[in-house]
Amino acid sequence: MTDSASVTIDGVELYLGSPVERLPPWIGQREVLMQLLAAWSRVESADLPLNPRLLGKPGVGKTTLACAAARELDLDIYIAQATMDTRPEDLIVSPVLAPGGGVRYMASPLVNAMVRGGALILDEGNRMSEKSWASLAPLLDHRRYVESLVAGIRIPAHEEFRFVTTMNEDASTYELPEYIHSRLMPQIYVDFPEENEEREILQAQVPFADDEVVEYVLSFLRAAHDRDLRYTVRDGINLVRYAMKVLKRGEAESAPDAVDMALRLSVGDDQLEEFELS
Numbered sequence: 001m002t003d004s005a006s007v008t009i010d011g012v013e014l015y016l017g018s019p020v021e022r023l024p025p026w027i028g029q030r031e032v033l034m035q036l037l038a039a040w041s042r043v044e045s046a047d048l049p050l051n052p053r054l055l056g057k058p059g060v061g062k063t064t065l066a067c068a069a070a071r072e073l074d075l076d077i078y079i080a081q082a083t084m085d086t087r088p089e090d091l092i093v094s095p096v097l098a099p100g101g102g103v104r105y106m107a108s109p110l111v112n113a114m115v116r117g118g119a120l121i122l123d124e125g126n127r128m129s130e131k132s133w134a135s136l137a138p139l140l141d142h143r144r145y146v147e148s149l150v151a152g153i154r155i156p157a158h159e160e161f162r163f164v165t166t167m168n169e170d171a172s173t174y175e176l177p178e179y180i181h182s183r184l185m186p187q188i189y190v191d192f193p194e195e196n197e198e199r200e201i202l203q204a205q206v207p208f209a210d211d212e213v214v215e216y217v218l219s220f221l222r223a224a225h226d227r228d229l230r231y232t233v234r235d236g237i238n239l240v241r242y243a244m245k246v247l248k249r250g251e252a253e254s255a256p257d258a259v260d261m262a263l264r265l266s267v268g269d270d271q272l273e274e275f276e277l278s
Contacts, residue, residue, distance in 0.1 A: 059232030
């Protein structure tokens with residue numbers, strides 16, 4: 001990583017930000033990690049890395065997987081959150097007022113990764129409109145550059161730059177245009193972890209949790225998976241954390257009571273009646 005706070009391209013100074021530092025560990029599911037690393041690999045000097053998309057339900061660890069792959073390659077990690085309101089300039093360069101007057105051009109997480117040779121994770125990319133995706137089209141093929149209309153410059157990508165987008169399986173998303181869809185290959189599906197992997201994740205993310213609390217939350221997660229419901233290990237982490245807060249504050253007498261309170265406040269009584277936890 002460069003320590004420079006700015007970089008000059010075609011006479012225009014771009015101010016840079018910092019990469020993401022605090023990252024959760026990736027536990028289990030080595031196969032999907034290998035699939036992502038293969039997509040990002042270069043088999044010879046003329047080869048280019050691919051720009052894969054990670055598909056799966058919200059909370060299964062798609063962003064964590066992408067971070068783990070970047071760590072394996074010793075790349076700085078930058079994350080951009082896509083929304084329906086994301087504009088092309090949000091993805092590339094944004095003008096802001098400089099402290100002494102005038103305009104300062106701020107590089108987006110994407111441009112930071114491009115300039116420094118890091119990895120960019122575009123989170124929930126299928127929430128973004130076609131207009132914003134169109135601004136990335138030259139980056140996602142052999143050209144590997146973006147153009148900033150705001151700053152009036154073309155920004156090339158460092159040869160070590162890697163791109164991946166995560167996409168949730170839900171109704172509140174856009175269909176990707178075909179010319180973008182073909183640039184986001186391969187599609188890597190991230191499924192629920194196995195039970196032993198979920199246990200490891202809960203224990204790693206909430207190291208102060210009682211084993212009994214973890215096991216009760218695991219029972220809920222496995223029952224939810226069997227019913228193909230939306231609850232994932234991310235929900236499990238929050239359930240364990242809340243149950244432990246309730247237990248430590250003395251608002252529940254036992255681990256089952258603490259988990260029951262966490263579930264009722266998070267899931268609701270109506271849905272919880274369908275589950276028989278043991």
